[in-house]
Structures are given as C-alpha cells and as structure tokens.
Amino acid sequence: MPTRAFDDPEREEHRLAALAQIRQFGDPSLRTPASPVTEFDATLGEEVQRMLSIMTAARGVGLAAPQLGALRRVIVASQDEEGAEPRAFVNPVVAWRAEEEELGEEGCLSLGEIVVDVPRAVAVRVEARDPAGAGFELEVEGLFARVLLHEIDHLDGVLILDRTTAEQRREALRELRATAVA
Numbered sequence: 001m002p003t004r005a006f007d008d009p010e011r012e013e014h015r016l017a018a019l020a021q022i023r024q025f026g027d028p029s030l031r032t033p034a035s036p037v038t039e040f041d042a043t044l045g046e047e048v049q050r051m052l053s054i055m056t057a058a059r060g061v062g063l064a065a066p067q068l069g070a071l072r073r074v075i076v077a078s079q080d081e082e083g084a085e086p087r088a089f090v091n092p093v094v095a096w097r098a099e100e101e102e103l104g105e106e107g108c109l110s111l112g113e114i115v116v117d118v119p120r121a122v123a124v125r126v127e128a129r130d131p132a133g134a135g136f137e138l139e140v141e142g143l144f145a146r147v148l149l150h151e152i153d154h155l156d157g158v159l160i161l162d163r164t165t166a167e168q169r170r171e172a173l174r175e176l177r178a179t180a181v182a
C-alpha cells in the first residue's frame with residue numbers, strides 16, 4: 001500500500017528510487033502465486049531487510065516479496081502503534097477473519113496512483129513465522145488488518161483490482177493503460 005510525495009527533495013529522490021525497484025502492473029510476478037519459505041537462513045534475513053528499507057523509502061505501509069520479483073511468501077508491514085517497528089511475516093496465513101467488513105480506499109505500490117474502494121474484514125488473526133523461523137500469532141483490526149490482507153493477497157497473485165467493483169476496476173485499467181503508453 002502506498003505512498004505520497006515527500007516535500008524534502010532528498011527523501012523524495014529516495015522514494016522514487018525505491019519505487020523504481022518495485023514491479024509494476026503487467027509484470028507476471030504480480031500474478032503468480034508465491035511459494036512457502038522453507039529455509040530460515042541469512043538470505044531470508046537479507047531479503048527481509050531489503051524489503052523493509054524499500055518499503056520505508058517508498059513511504060509504503062506494506063510490501064510483499066512478489067512486488068520485488070521474489071515469488072516467496074514474505075510480507076512486511078508497518079504497525080499501527082506509534083513508534084512500533086515495521087514487522088516481517090513469513091508464510092503468513094489468515095487463521096481467522098471477522099465476518100464484518102468495511103469499505104476503505106486502497107492503493108498499491110505496484111499500481112501507480114490508482115486508488116479504489118476495497119471491502120475488507122475489520123479484524124483478522126494472522127499466523128506466521130519471523131525471519132528466524134519462530135512462529136507467532138497476531139490479532140489486529142482496522143488499517144493494520146487491511147494492510148495485512150492486502151499484502152497476503154499479493155502472495156496469491158491477487159490485486160486490489162480484483163477486489164473492487166467492476167466499474168472501478170474498468171476505470172483503473174483504463175488509467176493504467178494510459179500511463180503505460182505515456
């Protein structure tokens with residue numbers, strides 16, 4: 001989930017450099033289901049660090065490995081609490097979701113400036129492993145729940161375009177095609 005421009009030119013330059021590393025709509029990585037991680041090794045740790053730094057520089061609140069072309073089930077996300085460090089989720093699974101859904105606006109670091117309405121469960125419980133392989137469980141609500149559902153969708157090749165209304169999807173596709181040829 002994105003992102004807006006920085007006022008500070010240096011940070012803005014970093015943001016654009018980070019965005020340039022993120023696969024954009026049309027890239028097959030965004031439509032291919034990712035594989036579970038089996039080795040919790042140094043390579044995974046490095047991959048997670050790279051994801052965290054790109055997400056932060058891009059001013060995103062979440063990022064999934066396939067957005068960097070790695071078809072592995074890894075996501076990173078900012079946490080709601082102020083000052084809390086962003087967190088990595090390896091092989092995340094939605095173990096429970098609230099029946100109640102809420103409509104909210106979502107964008108995506110892989111979809112340029114597109115923003116569409118997406119219904120999401122208001123609360124979820126996610127089971128995952130940390131980059132060292134330790135299992136944990138987290139129950140969250142509101143924006144954090146929305147971000148996790150958005151990023152876990154990426155691991156299955158699902159985009160917000162698939163979750164919004166037919167009309168908003170049509171309009172978004174028109175906009176994406178216009179940007180592609182521009």
Ligand code: ZN
Nearest residue numbers: 001108109110
């Ligand atoms: Zn996204």
